[in-house]
Amino acid sequence: MKDNQEHLYFLNSLYRDCILPQILGTDDQDILYWAGKHVSRQYDLSDIDELPEFFDMAEFGTLKILKQKKHSALFELSGQTVSDRLDSGSEEFSLESGIIAECIERQTQTPTEASATINPKNHTVQITAQSD
Template sequence: MTNAFYSQFAGNAIKSSVLSVEVLRDALLPNLLGDDSSGILYWAGKDLARQFPVASNDDLVTFFEQCGWGHLILQKEADDLITYELTGEPVARRSFALKAPDFMLETGFLAEQVSERFNCVSEAKITFQNKMRLQISVTIDHEQPLLGHDPQAPLEIVRPEADQQPTDDEQSPQA
């Protein structure tokens, strides 16, 4: 179901309204969840990552863009620490519109994607944040393997077809 669900919406040329997503995420959920909002969103991000596993960093970047979370950049990868930067219009928009924007959904999502990739416990935290970008560091604990782990097959990422210019052979003759 996950691949079918993802493919149906990721391949849709008509994108959902930014307003509808932001109303749910930044107005409704914080009111429903109260003081526990950040923690619950972190765990919700981890749950989403288990539902929508990706196979590579390129797929992860594409998935973030498609979700409207921003542009994800792999900054540094070491044995026990991976650092990402999240930038772009979604980050700036939420940062300027909200007094204290919460990016814990994305943070939890990255933590779980790394856990799935390395088959061990991983935790993430925001290590830098300003109005235009944030840095998320994921710590990998190779000493704590995931027990009873049954990973799902990764998503087949839908990539938008690039606008291609016709070759000379494909161009129609001009009258």
Template sequence: MSQKLYDELINSPQGLVNGTLRDVILPAILGKETDEMLYWIGKDLARQYPVASPAELITLTHQLGLGELTLEKHSPTSQLWRLGGPIVAGRIKKDDEETSFGLECGFLAQEIEFQLGTVVEAKINDRHHDAVNILLENDPQTDSNSERAELATFIHLQTTSADNDQAQSPKAGRHLRKRRSRREKQD
């Protein structure tokens, strides 16, 4: 480990241990397949902690130390999420083009797949100096009765006041109100 990398990680919001594991050890083990393998690891992570709503997804993403998640846009077949905050900005600043967000893409894809009951794929749509935009696309024709879709038993999150502030962003609330009104119409 170089002095520069050590100095960056020891002073970063993610810390030396998490930064070393995520951005040094895993890429060394996974090599050229890092982004793709991290995508599948992210999906496995979501299977361990499935949540029932976008607000809970925002909270869990924050609790896992992946960054600050915000829903920017959504339609019946796609969602655009922004992942930012000090952890993400620090990771991008360290190595802009080489920094993998495959874990986050896989994690979001699987969480939204559980919530929608359809197959979902995710990819980085845009990189900024302090955030990444992640595009999720789903196939509404593939429902939870298909062989590919998985069913989940959702966990119940314990939240702190900081988590509640994060989850109650205006964009998250707008998305939740629309989902609730659709569910009420279906009932």
């Protein structure tokens, strides 16, 4: 099983951190964010409680909901995948942010934006979602 996980990580990293930035150029963050919103709609993610399992299946890392308020939510993305991506110099988590933003927007029926902040000290990414 470990070989399969390493293979999936390699493919994910190859596409996300090597090929897509070359194809998308300077617009990669915006395009990946909107692609994340599309992924959330495609997989009918409309409840934030579904997100941790989806992130695990997609090999994005371990997603935890740290705080949830009426108009905001704070998530932490961690795990070996995140650590490896950060160690390789990847600081692009717009796809994940878009997935979260669209899921919350669908759940609350309120326009929502999300952004990622990297915590290099503990190899985690915090994603903050804010609704209008």
